[in-house]
Every structure is written in structure tokens, then in C-alpha cells.
Amino acid sequence: MEVITDKNTVMGMANLEKFSETLQSLAETDKDIIVVTSDSRGSGKLVPFGNRFPKQHIEIGIAEQNLVGVAAGIASAGKKVFAVSPACFLTARSFEQIKNDVAYSDNPVKLIGISAGVSYGALGSTHHSLHDFAALRAVNNIIVAAPADNYETEQAILQASALRQPVYLRFGKKNVPDLPGQIEAPFQFGKGRVIRRGEDIVLIGTGETVQPALEAAEQLAVDNNIDATVVSMHTIKPLDYELLSQLAEMGKPIITVEEHSVYGGLGEACASYLMENNYRNKFKIMGIPDEYTVTGSQNDIFRHYGLSCEGIAAAALKLLQ
Amino acid sequence: MTERELKAKSVEYRKKILKYIYKAKAGHTGGSLSCIDILNVLYNQVLNVGPDNFKSPDRDRYIQSKGHCVEALFVVLADKGFFPESDLETLCQYKSHYIGHPTRKVNGVEQNTGALGHGLPLSVGAAIAARLDEKDYRVFTLLGDGELPEGSNWEAALTASHYKLDNLCAIIDHNKLQITGRTSEVCNTDPIDQKFESFGWAVRHIDGNDVQQLKEAFEAIPFEKDKPSLILAHTVKGKGISYMEDVLKWHHGVPTAEEFEKAQHELDEALTLI
Ligand SMILES: Cc1ncc(C[n+]2csc(CCOP(=O)(O)OP(=O)(O)O)c2C)c(N)n1
Numbered sequence A: 001m002e003v004i005t006d007k008n009t010v011m012g013m014a015n016l017e018k019f020s021e022t023l024q025s026l027a028e029t030d031k032d033i034i035v036v037t038s039d040s041r042g043s044g045k046l047v048p049f050g051n052r053f054p055k056q057h058i059e060i061g062i063a064e065q066n067l068v069g070v071a072a073g074i075a076s077a078g079k080k081v082f083a084v085s086p087a088c089f090l091t092a093r094s095f096e097q098i099k100n101d102v103a104y105s106d107n108p109v110k111l112i113g114i115s116a117g118v119s120y121g122a123l124g125s126t127h128h129s130l131h132d133f134a135a136l137r138a139v140n141n142i143i144v145a146a147p148a149d150n151y152e153t154e155q156a157i158l159q160a161s162a163l164r165q166p167v168y169l170r171f172g173k174k175n176v177p178d179l180p181g182q183i184e185a186p187f188q189f190g191k192g193r194v195i196r197r198g199e200d201i202v203l204i205g206t207g208e209t210v211q212p213a214l215e216a217a218e219q220l221a222v223d224n225n226i227d228a229t230v231v232s233m234h235t236i237k238p239l240d241y242e243l244l245s246q247l248a249e250m251g252k253p254i255i256t257v258e259e260h261s262v263y264g265g266l267g268e269a270c271a272s273y274l275m276e277n278n279y280r281n282k283f284k285i286m287g288i289p290d291e292y293t294v295t296g297s298q299n300d301i302f303r304h305y306g307l308s309c310e311g312i313a314a315a316a317l318k319l320l321q
Numbered sequence B: 001m002t003e004r005e006l007k008a009k010s011v012e013y014r015k016k017i018l019k020y021i022y023k024a025k026a027g028h029t030g031g032s033l034s035c036i037d038i039l040n041v042l043y044n045q046v047l048n049v050g051p052d053n054f055k056s057p058d059r060d061r062y063i064q065s066k067g068h069c070v071e072a073l074f075v076v077l078a079d080k081g082f083f084p085e086s087d088l089e090t091l092c093q094y095k096s097h098y099i100g101h102p103t104r105k106v107n108g109v110e111q112n113t114g115a116l117g118h119g120l121p122l123s124v125g126a127a128i129a130a131r132l133d134e135k136d137y138r139v140f141t142l143l144g145d146g147e148l149p150e151g152s153n154w155e156a157a158l159t160a161s162h163y164k165l166d167n168l169c170a171i172i173d174h175n176k177l178q179i180t181g182r183t184s185e186v187c188n189t190d191p192i193d194q195k196f197e198s199f200g201w202a203v204r205h206i207d208g209n210d211v212q213q214l215k216e217a218f219e220a221i222p223f224e225k226d227k228p229s230l231i232l233a234h235t236v237k238g239k240g241i242s243y244m245e246d247v248l249k250w251h252h253g254v255p256t257a258e259e260f261e262k263a264q265h266e267l268d269e270a271l272t273l274i
């Protein structure tokens, strides 16, 4: 196994916190950075942004369709607009505004989906976004990504801000540890990051599932002498086909792990590429099944559906049998 | 129920709302306290609905658009016998049906709400269905004031007057606060009455924390024949607890042990004064 640097994990802040911090640093020198919120500045950790840059913060009130339409209008005048709202509402309620006013009309709004996946836990399915990858993958002209740690978050915001293209970023709300590999595998949209290299199996996560995948790899190494490769596939679209080919050519089983429906997300995106290109690796998609989602905290839900360290390790052992 | 009995009920409900939020360490405290008098009068005085007839197509419908204040709804439904109150001990726990928003897995809940801006269209649909089936049931829905900027509300408001749905009554819990701040400062919706009137509704202002005024308003619906009714219920967010009243952070603030004790004490006091 090739050792990747800074393996001692350091607990960072929540990605949302990092997002807000990065946006403030951008706004210090760039008056064109505009944040648009829908009674979501508190949840988006943007209260300090609003206080420091009141002229660069537009509050819409609880009206997510309006939020995205207005954001597109502001972006059309050349501003760098970040539209921030819970991922569940932003990508469901405002879906047509994203499809027509942002993507189709090529207004380069940065859509920030906060408390994504099942971050809202016991608030239930109205507040979960298990559809956002699937829905937005089917829309032309938008980058779809889920940064895993503070480093990926910071880079995603900096790079998205400089792009004249629509981008959707989803963030969780819990504190996340720093992942290894910042030097070996720098962040770039559309390029997956190999954060651990092993010979026996490939674990591909995105967003907040990368950490449990990495933990599962460590557990497999210690308990079972199995050496796993772990990838942070932060960008769901455009997917890193080159990396996928390299991983598939190892000839080992591949597991994808996502905080999303097993339909239409990271797993199926990988599967269709592998299938079309005649790769026949053993393959498993881990995510939230097509059922009435179990109730409980984000942790409860992860554990229930095997998206925890233990669950991923167990799935890996099964696939390797 | 007499006015006194209703008032006592409100205090009892407030105590329980705080109890279960405190236990679950989560919940929408301020908005549950502001709307509880409305739910009290609806379920104990107005609605023809209970565990016995909940499956009947003739029952009155209550759809809570401001779903985040589910604690108020659960406490009232438990009191009406829809489920044992002890079920609420599991609020927000793994595999519990009692989650942070209304779901139909819980007996007595009409619709799965929680995403704002859905209650009014759903209620308009239920009111239209009553007409289609030539039934007399009425439909009630409770909206937050911060929720009003959702466009779906105004689309549904048009449908309601277009179809002359005087079997529909919307109540706005007008507590003047939302998450970010004062509703007037986040997105000003004033004058709400004139907006709805111009959309073809009949509107009444009342003190929404006054059970007698609530009773009278509900007795008077429909306010005008062939028009949907809107009760603009002026309330106080966090009503009943001195340090919560009209204070922003109690939108989803959870009391500490000390705060919880103080609140229960204040409510016990209030009970003696009725
Ligand atoms: C569509 C949608 N957007 C945002 C939210 C998040 N949210 C929950 S409560 C709330 C504030 C509601 O304010 P208001 O309607 O005034 O309710 P109340 O003051 O009665 O609690 C917000 C923004 C949501 N539940 N649904």
C-alpha cells in the first residue's frame, strides 16, 4: 500500500461553516459576490456574511422558486451569485427554475444545497434530499458535486466562483474530519480524488460517505488484511471516466456509497459507464433504498442502511467472498 | 367546553409541548406555543373529527401547513385519543413514527406536511372534493406568516375563490416572526388582509391566543357566502412563557433544565389564575 500523507485525521468544522468562511474571504475583494437566501441564512451559516456585506446579501423570504429565478436574473447581469437554501427545497421546489432559468438559459448561478441528504434526520422525508443527484444529472449544463471535507469545500467554492457555468454543490451540516491526499490529489471539478490506495477492492464515496468508506478501509486492513482503494468522487457530473477506467482495470470489486437514493446517483452513473465500456467487475451500489426512509438521526439512518464504517466493511467482505 | 375549560386546556397543552420538546431535545417551540390555542379550539370545539370517525369520508379535515409545529398537533391528537400520549416519549427517535413533522403514519394526521406552502393547495383540493361528492364537511388549514411568500399559496388562493369554496377556512398564525427575524423585515407581506380580499376571500382579524375570539370566529364561518374564509390570527410566538414571548431564538430553541423548570412553574401559576 502506498501511504498517503497527513493520515492523522483532524476534525474540521462543518462544510457549511467552511463555505461561509470562504465566501466571506472572496467577498472582501470582490463586490460581485452576491448571496441570495430564503430565510436560510442561519441554516447556511451566513449570518456573519450578511452582517459584514449587507449590500451583497439579498433575502427573498420563504420562496425557493423565486430564490432561484431571482438569482438567475442577478447572474445574468454578470454577478457571481450563490443561491443558498436547504438542498431538499432547492432541488425539488425550484427544479424548473434550475432547469430553465439557470441551466438552459446558461445563467451561471452557484446553487448551494445545505443540510443535504439525510442531514435533517428526524425532520423526515420532506427535509431529505435523496433525489438531487438523480434530478440534476438529467439536466444539461450544470456541474453537480458533493465536497467531502473542508479542503474540498473551500476549493469547490473558490473554483466555482471563477467558473462562468451553473454549479450545484451539496453540503451536510455535521463537523467533518480532514481527509488525506490534499497534495497527491488536488481538488478539481470532474476529477475524482484517490485518498487511499490498495490492491483488493475499490470503495467510491461522495460527500459525507467518503469518511465512513475510509474508516471501513482502515478496519478491513486491520481486521481482515484487505487493502482497499478509497476515492472521493466529489463530482457526480461530469463523472471522472478516466479514473473509473483505471479503477476498473484493477479487476477488483467496486462499491459505491452515497447519501442518496440508490436510483440515479453516483452508483448508477458509475454502473452505466462501466457496463457500456465492457468492464465486468463485481459491483455494488450502497445508498438509501427505494422505500419509506427509516426515521431517526442522520447517524441512525446511515447505520440502518449500512452506510456506516461497519456496514461498508461488511458489504466489502461479502463482495470479496 | 366553557371558556374556562378551554383556557385550562391551553395551559395543559403548553406544558406537554414543552415536556416533549425538552425530552426529544428538538422541536419548534415558539411556533407551537403561538398556535396551540387555535388547535385547542379547533379540535375541542369546531372540528367534527375524532378517533371514531377519522376514517369516515364525512369528517372535517384539518391540514397543518406549518408542519414544523408538529408538537402542538401531536399533543392535541394524543389528548383526543388518536394514540396513547406515551407514544410521544419516542419523539424523533430511531424508527419512531413521531418525527419532526406531521406524517400519516400517525393516526389523526391528514397529510404529510413540513415543506412550507403545501397546506393551502391540499386543502383547496379537499374542499373541491367535498363539492364533487356533495358532502358537507369543512376544511381547515393553518399557515405560518413567514410561509406566505411561497407562490403556491397565492396560486391556491386564486383557485379557492374561483371555485367559491366557502367550505374552506385558512388560519394564519400571525406571530410576526420567522427564522431569520421579523416577517416584515424578511419579506414584507403586509397588508395581508387586503391581499386576500383582493383575491376573493373574506377576512377577519382576531387575537389568535384568545380562545373566546377563536370560538366566535369559527362559529361565524363562512364569513361570506361563496367565499373562502381567512382568519388572520394575531398571536405571540412563544406565547405563555415570559422569556420566550416574541423572542427569535425560540423558533427552534430547546429549553435547558432550568428554563424548562421555570416554564412549567409559570404555566402552573397561569393555571391558578384562570
Ligand atoms: C419550503 C420550505 N422552505 C423552508 C423551510 C424551513 N423552515 C421551517 S420553519 C421556517 C420558518 C417558518 O416561519 P413561519 O411560517 O412564520 O412559522 P412560525 O413562525 O409559525 O413558526 C422555515 C424557513 C420549510 N420547512 N419549507
Ligand SMILES: [Mg+2]
Pocket (backbone or CB within 6 Å): B144, B145, B146, B173, B174, B175, B176, B177, B178, B183
Ligand atoms: Mg411566524
